[in-house]
Amino acid sequence: MAKTVYKRPKSLKENIFHYCPGCGHSIAHRIIAEVIDELDIRGITIGVPPAGCAVLAYNYFDVDMIEAPHGRGPAMASAIKRSLPDRVVFSYQGDGDLAAIGIAESFHAANRGENITIIFINNCVYGMTGGQMAPTTMLDQKTTTTPLGRNKTLDGYPVKVSEIFSQLKGVTYLERCMVNSPVNINKTKKAIKKAFQCQIDGFGFSLIEILSPCPTNWKMSAVNSCKWIDEVMSKEFPPGVFKDEIAAARKAAEDAR
Amino acid sequence: MNKVLMSGNYVIGEAAIRAGCRFYAGYPITPQNELTEYMAEHIRSVEGGVFLQSESEIAAINMIAGASAAGLRVMTSSSSPGISLKQEGISSMAACELPGIIVNIMRGGPGLGNIRPSQGDYFQATRGGGHGDYRTIVLAPGSGQELADLTMTAFDLADKYRNPVMILADGMMGQMMEPIVFKKPKPRVYSKKFMLQGAGNGKSKFIRGLLLDPIDSEEHNWKLARKYAVISISEPRYELYNIDDAEMIIVAYGTAARIAKGAIKRLRGSGINIGLFRPITLWPFPELQLRELAAKVKKYLVFEMSTGQMLDDVRLALQGYADIKFHGRPGGAVPTPAELANVIAKIYKRNY
Numbered sequence: 001m002a003k004t005v006y007k008r009p010k011s012l013k014e015n016i017f018h019y020c021p022g023c024g025h026s027i028a029h030r031i032i033a034e035v036i037d038e039l040d041i042r043g044i045t046i047g048v049p050p051a052g053c054a055v056l057a058y059n060y061f062d063v064d065m066i067e068a069p070h071g072r073g074p075a076m077a078s079a080i081k082r083s084l085p086d087r088v089v090f091s092y093q094g095d096g097d098l099a100a101i102g103i104a105e106s107f108h109a110a111n112r113g114e115n116i117t118i119i120f121i122n123n124c125v126y127g128m129t130g131g132q133m134a135p136t137t138m139l140d141q142k143t144t145t146t147p148l149g150r151n152k153t154l155d156g157y158p159v160k161v162s163e164i165f166s167q168l169k170g171v172t173y174l175e176r177c178m179v180n181s182p183v184n185i186n187k188t189k190k191a192i193k194k195a196f197q198c199q200i201d202g203f204g205f206s207l208i209e210i211l212s213p214c215p216t217n218w219k220m221s222a223v224n225s226c227k228w229i230d231e232v233m234s235k236e237f238p239p240g241v242f243k244d245e246i247a248a249a250r251k252a253a254e255d256a257r
Numbered sequence: 258m259n260k261v262l263m264s265g266n267y268v269i270g271e272a273a274i275r276a277g278c279r280f281y282a283g284y285p286i287t288p289q290n291e292l293t294e295y296m297a298e299h300i301r302s303v304e305g306g307v308f309l310q311s312e313s314e315i316a317a318i319n320m321i322a323g324a325s326a327a328g329l330r331v332m333t334s335s336s337s338p339g340i341s342l343k344q345e346g347i348s349s350m351a352a353c354e355l356p357g358i359i360v361n362i363m364r365g366g367p368g369l370g371n372i373r374p375s376q377g378d379y380f381q382a383t384r385g386g387g388h389g390d391y392r393t394i395v396l397a398p399g400s401g402q403e404l405a406d407l408t409m410t411a412f413d414l415a416d417k418y419r420n421p422v423m424i425l426a427d428g429m430m431g432q433m434m435e436p437i438v439f440k441k442p443k444p445r446v447y448s449k450k451f452m453l454q455g456a457g458n459g460k461s462k463f464i465r466g467l468l469l470d471p472i473d474s475e476e477h478n479w480k481l482a483r484k485y486a487v488i489s490i491s492e493p494r495y496e497l498y499n500i501d502d503a504e505m506i507i508v509a510y511g512t513a514a515r516i517a518k519g520a521i522k523r524l525r526g527s528g529i530n531i532g533l534f535r536p537i538t539l540w541p542f543p544e545l546q547l548r549e550l551a552a553k554v555k556k557y558l559v560f561e562m563s564t565g566q567m568l569d570d571v572r573l574a575l576q577g578y579a580d581i582k583f584h585g586r587p588g589g590a591v592p593t594p595a596e597l598a599n600v601i602a603k604i605y606k607r608n609y
């Protein structure tokens with residue numbers, strides 16, 4: 001008898017992704033859905049998709065979802081979690097959504113130590129609106145609003161969300177991952193699972209930053225986009241665990257018992 | 258039932274909690290801080306009650322949208338500049354048909370303006386305020402007792418129509434101390450099917466405002482329009498005061514209506530017969546009810562603490578059937594009843 005080694009996660013609807021070929025959003029969606037299945041939390045999960053390429057995420061995730069206005073996901077997610085503390089609540093955000101228009105909501109949700117998870121897709125551009133500069137755009141990177149490349153004097157520097165947010169006491173677990181190779185995808189999935197588990201255990205705020213290809217706006221092939229993440233993007237945004245206070249939180253919870 | 262002496266901002270808070278409000282988010286701004294502080298002190302002591310001091314008014318409105326989706330009765334409050342910041346969120350709540358209460362304790366504007374009572378936000382409140390083709394139900398209390406009653410009503414209307422409801426008052430109302438009786442709130446009627454609480458073993462749901470297909474979006478707009486049409490017919494509220502042998506009628510709401518009542522009392526016995534038409538719902542504006550009066554009374558004076566905003570609605574309601582004059586004090590200036598009485602007397606005698 002044939003053994004199933006690969007199938008559609010239960011938490012993904014039968015719809016076909018609208019994402020461009022080679023886009024990191026599809027991969028991120030799939031591994032989030034796998035994690036939801038593995039943790040058996042489909043029925044208690046509420047997701048908050050952003051304005052951005054992932055705005056239609058509710059067409060894909062088979063969990064309850066509410067679309068947030070651009071940047072406001074963490075405010076909504078915080079409120080949902082506080083209203084329904086035993087649900088698993090995650091906000092899914094692009095770099096424009098999280099690090100520009102929604103930096104205040106994201107920063108303060110993290111600082112309050114909201115027991116939610118943010119999945120942060122860093123693709124160095126505004127995907128949905130056609131490839132403008134994002135806060136995370138690399139220096140010298142060409143976008144439609146930095147036609148000569150991002151200029152540090154005129155446009156400022158790439159915002160390093162993981163480095164900054166890991167300074168906040170409210171953050172329990174924060175890791176930066178990549179989805180540009182099977183090995184990295186597996187690592188990302190592990191990180192997402194750990195983040196959701198951290199929330200389920202009541203240990204507080206978690207954020208997973210995912211370096212994610214946008215071949216369309218990078219004007220590269222899918223393969224070259226994956227290479228660019230390795231060779232260029234990850235030099236500015238090094239992957240790794242920036243904060244992991246889960247063990248400490250577990251110990252504190254046990255001591256309190 | 259016991260009378261209690263309370264200032265307006267506290268009255269709103271207490272009435273909200275009694276009405277079952279279990280989620281409040283807000284950002285400090287004068288002259289409504291007492292309401293935020295009241296919620297901070299009291300909502301957490303009821304079971305399931307959540308208070309969140311948000312990082313901005315933008316965050317606050319999105320917080321109440323989230324909690325509303327999760328199924329709670331929700332409220333946020335602010336004053337004029339903060340209400341401007343909430344507009345995208347209010348539009349989004351209207352689009353997603355999320356009930357919720359927004360309290361605006363108006364202050365002088367435009368811009369930072371000042372912290373004195375004003376009525377400069379009428380257009381913003383009644384014309385939607387944010388982007389898109391939507392309406393917000395707007396209640397304008399005229400006394401401490403009405404602050405209590407209408408706050409409870411606001412929650413019922415928000416649930417009934419699955420729409421944001423605004424309580425539009427001003428700094429004067431917020432600070433005013435009056436004896437209040439808190440009535441018994443009605444039990445909540447709101448279906449679980451509109452709540453987003455996790456799919457359980459069933460089908461997942463989603464709530465969204467984005468409708469990329471113009472035909473879907475048009476249909477959604479028409480659906481909302483049909484709802485607004487029902488509200489326009491069913492929900493107008495107003496008060497008539499001293500109307501019987503009135504030869505001129507003042508149209509005023511909220512604090513301005515109280516000042517008008519004071520002026521009317523002063524003018525009694527002076528041979529000047531004036532009445533008051535006080536809209537209690539600003540949207541829907543009690544248009545037909547005001548028009549009916551025009552069969553009898555032909556002179557109107559609109560009085561607002563603004564340069565004339567409700568004036569437009571009065572004109573639309575009276576449709577040229579009557580003469581309309583206007584008196585206003587914008588920017589946080591509050592006339593005394595005596596001052597208004599003088600203005601009324603002059604206009605009354607001028608035989609316009």
Ligand SMILES: Cc1ncc(C[n+]2csc(CCOP(=O)(O)OP(=O)(O)O)c2C)c(N)n1
Nearest residue numbers: 051052053070094095096097125126127128
């Ligand atoms: C208030 C507001 N401003 C602007 C927009 C337009 N807008 C939609 S998505 C987006 C940026 C998306 O970029 P990002 O967050 O990086 O996500 P991506 O599309 O790259 O996944 C913008 C500017 C909007 N929807 N709302």
Ligand code: SF4
Nearest residue numbers: 019020023053127214
């Ligand atoms: S534009 Fe970029 S981020 Fe958006 S779907 Fe295409 S590849 Fe993905």
